[in-house]
Amino acid sequence: MYVYNDFDETFVRARxxxxxxxxxxxxxxxxxxxxxxxxxxxxxxxxxxxxxxxRVAVPYGTLNPAQMRQLAYIxxxxxxxxxxxxxxxxxxxxxxxxxxxxxxxxxxxxxxMHAIQTSGNTIRNVxxxxxxxxxxxxxxxxxxxxxxxxxxxxxxxxxxxxxxKFKIAVTGAAADRAVTRAHDIGLVVVRNDAGDVGYQVIVxxxxxxxxxxxxxxxDFVSKADLLPYVEAIVSVYNLLGRRxxxxxxxxxxxxxxxxxxxxxxxxxxxxxAIRAGFGGYDQTLLAEIEKSFSPPAFxxxxxxxxxxxxxxxxxxxSWSDTNLSAHKAPGYAIVSISIKKHGATPxxxxxxxxxxxxxxxxxxxxxxxxxxxxxxxxxxxxHQADLPAIYAALRKADLATANIGLASDIIACPGMDYCALAxxxxxxxxxxxxxxxxxxxIEHDVGPLKIKISGCINACGHHHVGHIGILGLDRxxxxxxxxxxxxxxxxxxxxxERAGPGFSADDIVPAIERLVTGxxxxxxxxxxxxxxxxxxxxxxxxxTLLYPNEDKxxxx
Amino acid sequence: xxxxxTPKVVTANALLDGDAVWLTEDDRWSPxxxxxxxxxxxAHADLRLLQAKAxxxxxxxxxxxxxxxxxxxxxxxxxxxxxxxxxxxNYPHGKQVAPQSRT
Ligand code: HEM
Ligand code: SF4
Numbered sequence: 102m103y104v105y106n107d108f109d110e111t112f113v114r115a116r117x118x119x120x121x122x123x124x125x126x127x128x129x130x131x132x133x134x135x136x137x138x139x140x141x142x143x144x145x146x147x148x149x150x151x152x153x154x155x156r157v158a159v160p161y162g163t164l165n166p167a168q169m170r171q172l173a174y175i176x177x178x179x180x181x182x183x184x185x186x187x188x189x190x191x192x193x194x195x196x197x198x199x200x201x202x203x204x205x206x207x208x209x210x211x212x213x214m215h216a217i218q219t220s221g222n223t224i225r226n227v228x229x230x231x232x233x234x235x236x237x238x239x240x241x242x243x244x245x246x247x248x249x250x251x252x253x254x255x256x257x258x259x260x261x262x263x264x265x266k267f268k269i270a271v272t273g274a275a276a277d278r279a280v281t282r283a284h285d286i287g288l289v290v291v292r293n294d295a296g297d298v299g300y301q302v303i304v305x306x307x308x309x310x311x312x313x314x315x316x317x318x319x320d321f322v323s324k325a326d327l328l329p330y331v332e333a334i335v336s337v338y339n340l341l342g343r344r345x346x347x348x349x350x351x352x353x354x355x356x357x358x359x360x361x362x363x364x365x366x367x368x369x370x371x372x373x374a375i376r377a378g379f380g381g382y383d384q385t386l387l388a389e390i391e392k393s394f395s396p397p398a399f400x401x402x403x404x405x406x407x408x409x410x411x412x413x414x415x416x417x418x419s420w421s422d423t424n425l426s427a428h429k430a431p432g433y434a435i436v437s438i439s440i441k442k443h444g445a446t447p448x449x450x451x452x453x454x455x456x457x458x459x460x461x462x463x464x465x466x467x468x469x470x471x472x473x474x475x476x477x478x479x480x481x482x483x484h485q486a487d488l489p490a491i492y493a494a495l496r497k498a499d500l501a502t503a504n505i506g507l508a509s510d511i512i513a514c515p516g517m518d519y520c521a522l523a524x525x526x527x528x529x530x531x532x533x534x535x536x537x538x539x540x541x542x543i544e545h546d547v548g549p550l551k552i553k554i555s556g557c558i559n560a561c562g563h564h565h566v567g568h569i570g571i572l573g574l575d576r577x578x579x580x581x582x583x584x585x586x587x588x589x590x591x592x593x594x595x596x597x598e599r600a601g602p603g604f605s606a607d608d609i610v611p612a613i614e615r616l617v618t619g620x621x622x623x624x625x626x627x628x629x630x631x632x633x634x635x636x637x638x639x640x641x642x643x644x645t646l647l648y649p650n651e652d653k654x655x656x657x
Numbered sequence: 658x659x660x661x662x663t664p665k666v667v668t669a670n671a672l673l674d675g676d677a678v679w680l681t682e683d684d685r686w687s688p689x690x691x692x693x694x695x696x697x698x699x700a701h702a703d704l705r706l707l708q709a710k711a712x713x714x715x716x717x718x719x720x721x722x723x724x725x726x727x728x729x730x731x732x733x734x735x736x737x738x739x740x741x742x743x744x745x746x747n748y749p750h751g752k753q754v755a756p757q758s759r760t
Contacts, residue, residue, distance in 0.1 A: 134718060137717075148675055150741055151744050152676065153674075199672065446747045518747055523737075
């Protein structure tokens, strides 16, 4: 795994010391909130509804056990004993005290972590496929390039004041698990006809108030050209992006207003101009970084125990059916640990649970953990022989929910329980939907279904790309939930369609239940997923499910 | 005739722990909205907000929120402000367990 170099370490420590002084000056009143706010945001510190919130980057979602234990320690020492994992592969602490934050940052620096560039108009934490380095379908581990991008973008003098925030995601496989098409830049590892590994470069995706699917800027950029090419994109955007209107400032709007051809030409010109200046240093660095992402020493063991346990224990069988994914090494599996127990807050893990996951990674998982954008924790490298023991340990820690990819594996942003920008709550809706599907015992029959909830138009909960998206709004002083259908965040990214008028907080869960149980009657057979059925039939039959009384009214 | 002024309270987050607080008539910051000064005059509301904002070493993000008089004192009108008097709905955290932090 990549270990921070001396430069990173010195830089992070210097930033903590600087922030400590700024906090002191804020507390003694010599800095006003207006002066302090940009400084705290640069260090990942937000002020929410009931308290501060510290957002910690987990670059490309990768953690080692020592880091996970430190996150648990920070939760116990300075927060309320838990952390919230988010769709941006971050962890958020909801209750830090201002005076403690420098110590929290210091504790993070002790394990090579920080909260820099988790906010502000900079290049944010680069996100990656959470199965990177493990997935059977992967061409190449995308994290080396993610790390190169991180090093290049961190404190990059040209890019600290972009028109708006800038998010990059990378994936190493054709199956897009990193929602690359909803990012400012999405990079997909591909092979060209000659068999060389390079990147398809997608730009201008984004969610928020104006959701857009990214467009392919170039089908193939070689590895050697990638950094200058990405820099060319960011430079063109830095000059062309609108600074007059925050809602029109993201690159998706720049692209929309100028057209992809213009942007492509400008990027190519800029690329030609700066390419020579890179002089190969980035490639030397990349080669170094790639070494630190070399695969662990996979072992060979008998898997009879695993098969026997599957036969003997239906609960284990159910869990292994839903929570495992195909690994590239023979005999191995990728374990997704659900932190979406029915009725619990999606993405929250207690400090004890964090320690259990760290121990499991250390003991059985080649020392690696991942945070997924779907707010779960991954053990990417596990031998099948160890799965029964892992399952038993997860069960004890209340972490064995068998619901990955199912109706109750809901993404929900913090919403109005925490977020100062929210227009409605999202967490309780997620809790109620999951509880309801658990009561109905139908989610395994329903199969793959992605429900995603945001508490405002900013769409941090990815509702636009949920098969069922829920957006919480404030309608005349009452919480109201709008449903979108048919969204998709994979390689076939689609923005969901609005289904019709919104529902009250009391009516939204029954509405979702009607949709899902109604789908069971609409599907061709058990193999046709919710999304496929929606694509085949379109909005109409789902609308009838949602608004049963309307048809009658029309007919009358 | 100008639209009727909806009564207001001055609210903010306490600087040190971020807890929601309300400005009282005698210039304290209380963790309870019921202690707040209910302001019925627009010009006075603007003045109180300016005074609140000047207290940089005590609070952050002061603003005026709609309120009405209830049995025990001012009450929030909007659900967002009501949540701020309690805390999150997913855990027994925040004021609903212990209205602490007086400044
Ligand atoms: C205090 C909490 C938060 C604040 C103030 C905040 C703010 C925002 C804003 C203003 C946008 C819209 C950006 C635009 O359209 O230009 C946005 C988008 C987004 N945020 Fe958040 N957010 C918060 C929490 C979160 C959390 C918890 C997550 C992850 C679960 C998250 C992930 C995202 C994502 C994925 C998007 C949409 C993608 C895009 O940038 O287009 N945010 N956020
Ligand atoms: S979508 Fe809105 S409510 Fe949810 S976290 Fe983002 S800004 Fe807050």
